[in-house]
Amino acid sequence: MPELPEVETIANGVNARVRGRRITAVWTSSKPQTFKSPETEIASTLTGSRIESVRRVGKTIVMTIRLEPTLRSAKDGPPRTAEFLIHLGMTGRLLVCTPEMPVAPHTHAVLTLDDAREVRFVDPRRFGRLSIHHTDAAEESAGTITKSGRQQKFAGYAGPGSEPLAISLDDFVALFHNRRTPIKAALLNQSLLHGVGNIYADEALFRAGIRPTRQAARISHEELKKLRAALVAVLKQAIKLGGSSVSDYVDADGVRGFFQLRHKVYQRTGEPCRACRTPIKRMTLAGRGTHFCPTCQK
DNA sequence: ACTATGTCCTGCGAGC
């Protein structure tokens, strides 16, 4: 399932391949749940626009596009850009293809580029979502929340959470203050941290030596320090290896990642712990399969 | 304000 490292890999790959290209045509399937914005809006906004950049925010791929001049409204200042948001859900793929490549089943959107290549969104399980985010001043300022007296800013689509690769230790520790939920559930909560999913939550907790069931508020400062370091390390290493291909994840060129070979607990139920040989245990926590070493994780 | 649980969706693998 695409989490931060997988989404980062895909966004970087797509960016390198299509940045600067113009979108000449847009096709969408008619699977309504895939489209958070109306299909007609997505098609009309993207058609004729130029791709400025593709990047990752949390688990979302953000394609910034410069709008076709004819679509700009003359009166209240031209909206220069918009953002095409692609959330891959469980099984979503974003592929840069040449036109002769066969169109995969469950293809829900195809953006044709001015050099005839295509950006295709494929998603068998349809947990993915496509939408247009209009970047106007009103929405920029709307992303303000008050939390324990402090104000925090965030982009309208990004939500209130922090990027795990950018957050300071103090802010990281503060996320779990007074939180009675299990630490793993807190790690998965996107309004606390962006981009951590089931694989990297399990892997980071193993590397930090912390049981996934421990109540977040009861984890010591020292352990949280270890957890942050473990999370950063595991995410960075996974990005370096092109992500984890556990179900059907592939990058923008359809190439699999390699981090699954480095998993220490995820989907290793019954196999010996790489540190102490104790069989890895599996349980359900927060509705998710959860893997841990009963010896190494306290 | 938090927290927990159900729902969506299809492919795949376990089990008979």
Add this chain to the structure above:
DNA sequence: TGCTCGCAGGACATAG
């Protein structure tokens, strides 16, 4: 061998 059935999970809705 061929079939059925349960499981996989990110985000959101809803309930407590």
